[in-house]
Amino acid sequence: MKRIIVRKDSYYDSVVLMSISAEIKKIDGVGEAVVAMGTEVNLTLIKDMGLDSDELRAAGPNDLIIALEGESEEVLISAESKVNELLRKKSSADGQTAYRPTGFESAVKVMPDANLVIISLPGQYAGREARKALQVDRHVMLFSDNVPIETEIELKKLAQERGLLMMGPDCGTAMINGMPICFANVVRRGAIGLVSAAGTGLQEVACSIEKAGGGVSQGIGTGGRDLKDKRVGGIMVRMAVEALAQDPETKVIAVISKPPAKAVIPNVMKTFETAGKPCVVHFIGAESAAGEENIHYAKSLEETARMAVALSRGERYTAQEFELPEEEIAALVERETAGMAPQQQFVRGLFTGGTLTDEAVFALHEPLGGVYSLDPVDPAFELPDPHRSQGHTIVDLGEDVFTVGRPHPMIDASIRTERIELEMEDPEVAVLLIDCVIGYSSHPDPAGAMLDVLQAAKSRARERGGYLAIVGSVTGTEGDSQNVHDQRRKLKSAGCVVMPSNYQAAKLVERIMARRASK
Amino acid sequence: MHERNDSGQRSRGFSDSELTALERGAMVPLTFSGTVIARFEHAVNIVVTGESLIMALVTRREAMSARTLLLPALPHELRTGTTVSAWDGRARVGGHPWWRSAELTAVSGGEIDFAGAPWYYGHLPAAPVTPRRSAQMGESSPVPPPPALIAAMFEMVREHGRDGGLLGLLDRRRGNVFSTFAARLLSVEDKRRATTEYEKLVGLGGGLTPAGDDFLTGMLAAEEIGGAALIDRDAVSRRLTQTESTTVVGATMLRLALAGMFPAYLTAVGAQLTAMPAAAPGAERSGGGATVTRGAVTRATVTRGFRSTVLRALEYGHSSGTDALVGLLWGLHRARVAPFGPVPV
Incomplete structure (x- = not known):
């Protein structure tokens, strides 16, 4: 038996139409189901199937035609009912039909x-x-x-x-009452309360806390302008610190931000001083300053975490640049510079995390004699063309200029792989510096998505008689679905030197370039 | 729209009642009036009065065409049946607020400013012409894409292409009523005529853009990047003048393709194909058909540089991207550029 349903002037997304076709065919007893617009050739096709009616003959290309073949009237009634149900739902792009307020x-x-x-x-x-x-x-x-x-x-x-x-x-990241929100990682709960202006800064610190054996009580995002713009005046940073000061679970408060506006500093510092708990402060790129006894300045995201963990345990914090012994670092530097060709002289940093980018730019700008970036330390080093590197360049590929019409590179790895393809053709590139951020909302396998291109970049440098050093780090934990160890292993398999933190990765690049220059 | 940031620089963003287009299709008129015929999650289709073509507002770059405005967001409540008018590059809905709803009434008198947006043409990049080839042919002639690359794309389309359209033309196991119909039509025509009446595919298939239209768009793209001219363009044009032949969306896409303007997801594939020079005669090819060891094409670039672009194209629409790439491959195959085959028709 056959039946034709015509919906006049109906425009449905192709995904909806195709899903209807697929769903109807699943009904027992349905032979064929054609869901198509009433174009001339489609009408011919449907007529060829032996289906015809006055309604069909009157249909035009803007009408939706559903032609069904079924073994009984009951089957056709059931199929038609299903069609109507599906059209009402107007399924979302992926075919799911969850209720959306x-x-x-x-x-x-x-x-x-x-x-x-x-x-x-x-x-x-x-x-x-x-x-x-x-x-x-x-x-x-x-x-x-x-x-x-x-x-x-x-x-x-x-x-x-x-x-x-x-x-x-x-605000892209928060951890409230143990619940990771948006881009966040699986981190054990503990005694350290975090206040952060930006996303990957909070992620890097939280993951470093987990790695150092500590835990996070709350992770509160404030937005980048909270401290940086005097008009906002650090309202939310102060509120968050005050809230953490009153939180019995929180023993140490850590605050991460770009340097505050000058006018904001007195009020913010007063809040830290009166918190009644140790405060670890990291203003990215700012010099450490003397403060009250309970305020401790950290020079990197990783150090913020380590210092906070030590304080939460009542231990003394000892600063260290690298986790690896100095001899191993020296050996790594020798290995990574040994095969470089004379023309290889520049660092290219391709990041997906904004704060991780900032950290790398600040760490390397001075030692390398200037790093081009979209948000440079020195305005003279603003990258003129975001899509083309020059000299030492470090870019955040999550900037709007790269993501118009595309997902963020923490979700869509192709933005970075395409850029690596460009960089690998530049014979002057000596070091590629990368991040790899995992956790909720991130790409299911960001390291895996880079493997081919990283290996190809290495090969390309070899073909030219040189050696490309690739240095990176993974921001994540064992609890993340992508698993930090798996991601590290994958990057290593592509010849990447995987450092324990973003800061250590940047510092290793500094050593490599210093050795490179001395040859 | 743009607004001044703290340092006085222009930054992309929203003001209270205005959107600024990020890109403007080259065939979008500055002044028009029309009616919204459909609204989807990432696109709004508008039929322009006096033309049987659509204009679209989209938020995804891959959906960009020469009749499209790329916006940072779609007006919240631009509904089917709403009248839209534009004057001198500023569009608004009739005299009413654009995206007013019971729950979101912040915006009144909203407009889209598209006069200053960068233009999108959708032209495929010119294929490289080698001096040797040029001398042989006596004139500038496009070098077809490297066979290894086409072969790799063929495998990717078969592996990752979406069912529902004309994928069955490349892989019979993935067939359906539409591909069976197309295959029958094409094979019969091949035997009887010197040239296939591809125009008969106009309007064939499900979807708002019928699969046949996507397929033909892909074939026209193949002609641009080094395939032979297989399609009788006049016949397709005549077909499009018949109002019953296809949907207004399909007709718009095909008319643009006939004029050499293609959707962004397809130009991205074209750019990848033409960026890779063909292997020199006598170049070594190694196993799998996807490796050319001379020239700039390496296994790595075939599998990586091309792969992400092709996969993105295959994901476009439900089966539109797949059908366009099937058409592209078909065009290259019939022009005897593609190394794969036999095509199971």
């Missing part, structure tokens, strides 16, 4: 007990939704960027009045 109010109805709202909308809408959430006493994590500064200030003041967290805008 259409706005904040309906989301609250679905989960009335939720006390934290994550907002990821275009910047112009995000502020309004965040305001709604704060007004009904929900904490907010604002993933969106491009939120006007005035909106950020207004939201943070509102949050402050109501005693709520307003994390963001542009």
